[in-house]
Amino acid sequence: MSQLQYxxxxxxxxxxxxxxxxxxxxxxxxxxxxxAIGRGxxxxxxxxxxxxxxxxxxxxxxxxxxxxxxxxxxxxxxxVALTPIVFAVDHDTTxxxxxxxxxxxxxxxxxxxxxxxxxxxxxxxxQGQVATVDSFVVTLGASQAGAVITNGTQDSFYGVAxxxxxxxxxxxxxxxxxxxxxxEGDAVSMLRQGKVLVYVDQDVTSDDPVYMRIVxxxxxxxxGRFRKDADSGSAIxxxxxxxxxxxxxxxxxxxxxxxx
Numbered sequence: 238m239s240q241l242q243y244x245x246x247x248x249x250x251x252x253x254x255x256x257x258x259x260x261x262x263x264x265x266x267x268x269x270x271x272x273a274i275g276r277g278x279x280x281x282x283x284x285x286x287x288x289x290x291x292x293x294x295x296x297x298x299x300x301x302x303x304x305x306x307x308x309x310x311x312x313x314x315x316x317v318a319l320t321p322i323v324f325a326v327d328h329d330t331t332x333x334x335x336x337x338x339x340x341x342x343x344x345x346x347x348x349x350x351x352x353x354x355x356x357x358x359x360x361x362x363x364q365g366q367v368a369t370v371d372s373f374v375v376t377l378g379a380s381q382a383g384a385v386i387t388n389g390t391q392d393s394f395y396g397v398a399x400x401x402x403x404x405x406x407x408x409x410x411x412x413x414x415x416x417x418x419x420x421e422g423d424a425v426s427m428l429r430q431g432k433v434l435v436y437v438d439q440d441v442t443s444d445d446p447v448y449m450r451i452v453x454x455x456x457x458x459x460x461g462r463f464r465k466d467a468d469s470g471s472a473i474x475x476x477x478x479x480x481x482x483x484x485x486x487x488x489x490x491x492x493x494x495x496x497x
Contacts, residue, residue, distance in 0.1 A: 250434045251275075253400035253416070256481070261431025263369075263395065265424040270365050272419045274400045274436055276461025277449040277475070278390035278427060281364055285348060288425055290461045291392040291451045291473070294362035296370040300382040303356070304326040308378035311337055312343050313371040314360070323376065329355045338368070361391065387470075390451045394475040396427040397435065398461075411416055429496045432481055434489045441465045441490055442483035448472035461466040 253275030255261060266332055269281045269289035281287035296314075304310070308324040311334060319338050324331045332350045336358050339348035344366035351357045362368035373384040419425045438450070438458040445465035452471040453460050464472055475494065482491035 245297070250489065251400060251416075252433045252434060252436050252489065253398060255399065256429070256432035256434050256493075259431070261348045262429045264429055266427060268419040268421055268423045268425050271424060271468055273459070273461065274398055274416045274418060275433075276398055276459070277435075277463065278395050278425070279400055280395045283364075283390065288395060288398075288427060289365045291390060291394075292362065292365060292367055292460070293388055293390055293452050294366065294368050295389050295391050295472075296360040296361070296368045297387045297389070298358045298370055298373050299352075299385045299387075300356040300375075301385070302380065302382040304331045304375065304382055305378045308381065309376050310373045311372070312339065313373075315344065315367060315369050316371060317342060323400050334431055335386060337461070342347065344368075346490050356492065365463050372475050377405065383420075389470060390473060392451065393473070394478070394494075394496075395450050396429050397433045397492070399426040399428050399433065428439050430494070432491050432493045435463050435492045437480075437486065437488065437490045439464045439466075439486050440483070440486070441480050443480050444484070445480060447478040447480060447492065447494075448476040449475050463490070463492060 266286045266288045267322050269287045272290055279291040283288055305326055306324055307390040310322045311317045320336050330412040332355050339360055345362050346361045346363045348358055348360045360368045360370060368387050369388050375381040448464050448467055450460050450462050450472045479493035480490045481493045483492035
């Protein structure tokens, strides 16, 4: 007898597979750098039709007071301690000197002093790189300004890199290690609208919000994978996306979204 009913949700699949046979919308942008199958991706700023994995690429430092004579400012960026900057001339000049020193670090694109009192420094990384101000400590002088550091991202969710038949599984002595990634310069089959199977790094249900990782965590908590909370700033909200089907930690959930 012929099969008369079909389930629109496919029950067997792997990371990056389409989850349904319904309408979907795909693009084929260029991979700015290596992208693993099934990961959320971000658009490359300043380039048309290019994508990369998301990154923690923005750091904002806000002082609660002006710098004063004899202050010494110790700053660490991406794990590297800068030579301490000593107060010179006035607050504005010293803040500019700090920003200049940060901008000279590897993989940093810009460091800009802003706000009405020039108490804020915004640091942006080169494309695909990390910008993390680890510490900003003021010592000496008659008073010492305190600093609040917020490490985040300029990126937003752009789509999911799909698995395709021409990406064969990689193997080692223990067996398969999953499908080969998209290499730099490859055309990425990227889903913009539809349902896709993605790994989640915590239990999720269809009632939970969707977050995408911008910082890797322990185990399989890899950049571009998904969860239900920000994990202390390690993931960003994916607006207007839902888990159509939930999953347990390390399992495959069905992610649905519609990007314009």
